[in-house]
Amino acid sequence: MPGLSDTTAATWWPCGSAARTPRPPPASWAASRPLRSSTTPSPASRIAARRFVSAPAGAIKDGNAALPPPLKRFRDTGDGAVVAEGPFLEPPVLISFPPDRSELDVAEREAEPLVLKAEGGALPLTWLVDGNPVSTDPFRREAAWQPDGRGFARLTVIDARGRADRVTVRLR
Secondary structure (H helix, E strand, O other), rough: OOOOOOOOOOOOOOOOOOOOOOOHHHHHHHHOOOOOOOOOOHHHHHHHHOOOOOOOOOOOOOOOHHHHHHHHOOOEOOOOOOEEEOOOOOOOOOOEEEEOEEEEEEOOOOOOOOEEEOOOOOOOOEEOOEEEOOOOOOOEEEEEEEOOOEEEEEEEEEOOOOEEEEEEEEEE
């Protein structure tokens, strides 16, 4: 097992063949004996002995307000709690039903509307079918759409932040 202190570095290396098969015990025991009987200061001890007194060159020493936008990840709420924020923390809006390139049989259910479902994103959601808005409650993640016939339809959902997801479905 590796070990490291300010003055000595010691390691143990398992011995075996190049084909990753173990050697018989006497050969591996003989090969794993210490290479040097005396311990000498290792290069790691010289590095560990040199402590950093100041920040390395090129380190950013400014507060959160002066950081570039990609490095601003957290904000202080004032009560000691740290709240994470950023575009990577909120899931994007995705159409969960119908899936992209799916074929839907609407001939059997002409009287029933097709249910569209979305996940993620910031409410309110706006639904479009072939570029035309679908009248629905914008604060729900589901919308009902009555197809007007067979063919292909391009479904789009847009969230409050302007992020969108699109799928194309075939209506049979």
